[in-house]
Amino acid sequence: AMWAGPEHWRFRPRQPPAPGLEKDSRRRIPRKVFEFDFQEDIDFQAHFRKTKASTTLAKSILESQNFRSTTLPADFNYEPQSLRQLFLKPLVKLSRSSDPVEAEAGIEDYDYNNPNDTSNFCPALQVPESDDEPDDDPAGFPSEFPAPPEPPELSQINGGNIPACGGLELIAEPQKIHKIHIQYAKMAKRMDMRRLKRNMWELLTEQGTEVGR
Numbered sequence: 001a002m003w004a005g006p007e008h009w010r011f012r013p014r015q016p017p018a019p020g021l022e023k024d025s026r027r028r029i030p031r032k033v034f035e036f037d038f039q040e041d042i043d044f045q046a047h048f049r050k051t052k053a054s055t056t057l058a059k060s061i062l063e064s065q066n067f068r069s070t071t072l073p074a075d076f077n078y079e080p081q082s083l084r085q086l087f088l089k090p091l092v093k094l095s096r097s098s099d100p101v102e103a104e105a106g107i108e109d110y111d112y113n114n115p116n117d118t119s120n121f122c123p124a125l126q127v128p129e130s131d132d133e134p135d136d137d138p139a140g141f142p143s144e145f146p147a148p149p150e151p152p153e154l155s156q157i158n159g160g161n162i163p164a165c166g167g168l169e170l171i172a173e174p175q176k177i178h179k180i181h182i183q184y185a186k187m188a189k190r191m192d193m194r195r196l197k198r199n200m201w202e203l204l205t206e207q208g209t210e211v212g213r
Contacts, residue, residue, distance in 0.1 A: 084093045 081093075084095075086092045086094075
């Protein structure tokens, strides 16, 4: 067994082997050299005698190796070129697509500075503000906020000017909210606990004396 238990772990003195076994193990049995004698008479009847083992294939093996599995299908003289023809228009043949590398050879890199892209580009109207820079007017009022943009239909009716950022097809920039500066503690405050306890004890003792009076 693989697990012999704690008794198997104990140290046991090695027993000396018997003297007779040691001598027998040291003896070497001489090997007989193989020789092939062509002059020896061989009894072929012993090799070709009829045995109990079957010398024919089983029925299941014969059924699996039938005529259908060992022969090719009949040749109907079907032309592979007919696969490229249309059923309704046999004269029209579909040509194989050319190499994609050759088809993409004539395509050049896209020019992002073309007039169609640059003329319809609408730049940002407001400069993004950084959180690190202080605001001159931290507490603004709603009246100071920029008015929401009017729809393009109303601006045309009222005679408003069309923005110079591409016409009526562009979407107006969303309204930005001003930053509101809030005073909050940025550093942890250190407190003198002895002084705090002394002051609290003085307040409690003063209240106790007033109640006693």
